[in-house]
Amino acid sequence: MEHIMVTTGADGRPRTVVRGGREWIVGAEPVRWFERVSWWEAERRMPKGLSRVDVEVWQVQARLGRNSGSALTTMEIIRDGLGGGWRLREAIADAA
DSSP: OEEEEEEEOTTSOEEEEEETTEEEEEOSOOEEEEEEOOGGGTOSSOOTTTOOOEEEEEEEEEEEBTOTTSOEEEEEEEEOTTTOOEEEEEEEEOOO
């Protein structure tokens, strides 16, 4: 998964995504859910100090730059609960 930068609003919702030096502006209401961390697939025991079982996932629709006419791209982004960083799981360009 690719590391990205995300800015959020006061409510914690993603507002912009910076990927590969390019800024994407969220253009639709983002959707959030939580998933279980499958630590047992890589470890025999839960890593000491980890103590998390869920990971926060957001699906955002964003457009490149501030051009309101550009096509939306759907991205699934994951917030790292330990360090506060973000990773891109998937990006799908919408065919218009």
